[in-house]
Amino acid sequence: MMDYVRKAASAIEESLGVGSSAALVLTFLIVLISVYVTLQVFQVLSGSAIRTRRSRGNAALLLGQCGSGKTAVFFRLRDGEEVQTVSSLSASRDSFEIKAGEAHDQKLGPLEVVDFPGHLRMRGKANDMVKEARCIIYMVDAEDKPKLKDGHR
Structure with missing residues (x-):
């Protein structure tokens, strides 16, 4: 997994002309955003199965x-x-x-x-x-x- 992240970071480093640490941070942000969007789409498509339950009073x-x-x-x-x-x-x-x-x-x-x-x-x-x-x-x-x-x- 880390090899894919490093390859993506080097591609970002070359295309944007930023340093290696900045490219690595950008790569991790892109991965996190992708995971978040995927989970949101899954939640909508599955009928909000991940939705939290409403807490009731007493x-x-x-x-x-x-x-x-x-x-x-x-x-x-x-x-x-x-x-x-x-x-x-x-x-x-x-x-x-x-x-x-x-x-x-x-x-x-x-x-x-x-x-x-x-x-x-x-x-x-x-x-x-x-x-x-x-x-x-x-x-x-x-x-x-x-x-x-x-x-x-």
């Missing part, structure tokens, strides 16, 4: 329309009781264990749960939260038919 993200019950579910999971809630413009975030099963003897967690507001002003910020999510729970109020038909989220 939060369960509650998303949905205003008034769909996201905050009520959040507090029901956290405290085990129903609460009266109002719309907010800030996310509620907590890490807690969720009781599973009828006897509540099994627990899941600790699990980080994020209750994200459904207000129109907050929709753009929801995309940032998706990066932190391990799963997304999208809630819809089935009794609010106008919002279902309009496609509001």
Whole structure:
């Protein structure tokens, strides 16, 4: 392999009129660039098999329309009781264990749960939260038919 590199370096030295060390550096740069371009072409042709996987966050993200019950579910999971809630413009975030099963003897967690507001002003910020999510729970109020038909989220 080194013989090919030295021959290529001497050819560059003669054709460009540079010193032997500069020709050797140029040859190595050309080889590195060629390898990089070859790998990029292979990646594109193979369907991005070399692509790195997107890392997931660890939060369960509650998303949905205003008034769909996201905050009520959040507090029901956290405290085990129903609460009266109002719309907010800030996310509620907590890490807690969720009781599973009828006897509540099994627990899941600790699990980080994020209750994200459904207000129109907050929709753009929801995309940032998706990066932190391990799963997304999208809630819809089935009794609010106008919002279902309009496609509001």
